[in-house]
Amino acid sequence: MFLQLNDVGKTFEDKEKGEFEVFSNIDLSIDRKEFVSLLGPSGCGKSTLLSMVAGLEHATSGTIQLEDKQIKQAGPDRGMVFQQPSLFPWLNVRDNVTFPLKSTLSKQEAEKRADHFLKMVHLSRFKKHYTYELSGGMQQRVAIARALAMDPKVLLMDEPFGALDEQTRHILHDELIKIWEETQKTILFVTHSIQEAIKLSDRVIVMGTRPGRIIADFNVDIPRPRKRSDERVIELEDKVMNLLKEEINKVLKEELNNELEYSH
């Protein structure tokens, strides 16, 4: 398998509250060129799982392998796009994109590659601009270009469009699909939006919470571009919604019980 998660678990140590298990026994296999979404309510650990694939967090148990190599730390073979664009304000757009290329490519080659990906995200005009001059959507496109410029094996995206307005989000969805088709990258995409997951991905992994775990794995065999009015899309949305409703009810019930317990 291309990206393989075996029996992965994560427990946070907290001095005051003791141990807190985010999830355990996560098994997941992802194929090359697949577009996979991790979908779940807040607290299910989907972002933590993504950070572990990125190598920003360590697994407490289990293994994560990319092309049969164990992931131990962060590296440029896995490009990450965060919810906040995390561009460097002291660099212009092009220098932000060449940032990860400094040690491997000559200046000329790096700039050539940056220009290529900036063209792909339609920001060629803004090469010399600084980040404060760009809108949130444009900043996120620069972040995507920066991740792609490293030519990573996997593109990891952590709710990349979560902070954008509806209109911009739809435009970027279409752009992302185009980029994915053009670059043939494997994409692992974290979101809490059912529509977003179904609109974009080949596979939707639904995660439950307390404890975090995978509760379903849907293949989305609907040809792109997908319309929200498509019956198959609506049917799948309902299915996922029902699954998540149980999870959310569970959290609410637990909170209510806590409330009853502590309010007496």
Next chain:
Amino acid sequence: MNLNILIKRILFLVAVVGIWQLIFSAGVLEEIIFPSPLSVWEALYNGFTTGDFLGALGASFRHLFIGLAMAIAFGTVIGVILGKSKQADETAGMYLIAMQSIPSIVWVPLAIMLFGFSEFAVIFVVVLGGTFVMALNVRTAIQSVPPQFIRAARTMGTRGISSFFRVEIPSSVPYFMTGLRLAWAFSWRALMAGELLSNGPGLGYSLAYAQDYARMDQVVAIIVIIGVIGAVVDQFVFSKLEKNVRNRWGLS
């Protein structure tokens, strides 16, 4: 700057000088303690044409630049150590704030006892005046690097010393600039304190000298020079630099 604001400021200055002249003309105060605007202007003019003030200014700036450069260097090193090491910060951070709260004139007797009435004693006071405020700001600068930048850099294969130079240092530039502006302001005040009690040369020494000879016109003239230099350097050098940097870094 908008012309309107400039006119308002000039009119205000004219009004202040006018009131000053009126009080002088009323003759209620002796000229020896209340000189006319004209005599202060003459003192300024003569001070510059004879070269006295220029010599004093040159000496003052020499003390300031040597002292400030050392303060920036020491302050940066101390600040980086405290910013990077939680151990060091917990151990020494509080004392830094204590040192910063000591007015620089307090160091003058110490400097004179250590180094005599020498120019180095003045420079020593300037260094102490600027170092602590610089260190405090550099510490804040390093501690305020957004963790998100460091995480993003790690996903691009940049960590450790390379991350320090390519991410943490550029990210801290705005606070560093604030540190520079404050270090300049504190050093400038420390310089005057040190020079007043020194054996010259320097602007502060000229001020003390003018006082010894009861030359109120010169005293006021030198105070004007000190004020103008302080304001001009702050407004046209450090505040401007700081503002430009903060703009670029998207902080304002």
